[in-house]
Amino acid sequence: MKLESLRDLYVEQLKDLYNAEQQLIKALPKMAKAASSEELKAAFEDHLGQTRQHAQRIETIFERMGEKAKGKTCKAMEGLVEEGGEVIKKEDMNGGIKDAALIAAAQRVEHYEIAGYGCVRAYATRLGEDDAATLLSQTLQEEKEADEALNDIAEELNIEVPQESGQSGKRTVKSSRGRTRSAA
Secondary structure, three states: OOOOOHHHHHHHHHHHHHHHHHHHHHHHHHHHHHOOOHHHHHHHHHHHHHHHHHHHHHHHHHHHHOOOOOOOOOHHHHHHHHHHHHHHHOOOOOHHHHHHHHHHHHHHHHHHHHHHHHHHHHHHHHOOOHHHHHHHHHHHHHHHHHHHHHHHHHHHOOOOEOOOOOOOEOEEEEOOOOOEEEEO
16 A cells, blocks of 8 residues: 555554554463463453453544454564564573563563554544544553553562572562562
8 A cells, every 4th residue: 555645654554553453462361371470460361351442442443434444464563472472482481580571572562552552643633533542542541551560560570589600599679669578
């Protein structure tokens, strides 16, 4: 499709995000299964429900434009999901380290989505698509909240930290929120 207008770009970007959401609907249950932290599992499961809503919102936007909701393959999300899949397959990581790697992979996804939804919301606003802009703002806010939740979980992970080469022990960790706790 030749992009000749902001509307063309808007539609193309919505298709990209729609496909990205479809890929995540398939990937999030695998990430939840691979997580050892119950809090992280729950975060992935909760975000799966939100991701389904995000896809439905895009479907609603397409319906209102008189277009069929279909995605164009989102290569960026393919790569991000593939990286997350590599973490899931690694068997040489202990639970806390794997959880940290899963969070890193998930936050890369969230940041991609935050950028994408921020742009399409701006396009919708510029095009006078106020209802679409409202729906896209909801999704953008939920993506930001998911990113914050992942940050919070990352700060609380119980990961063994080597005191000396080849040894592990306890140390005190101070989170960015000022809480001090003992970490394994």
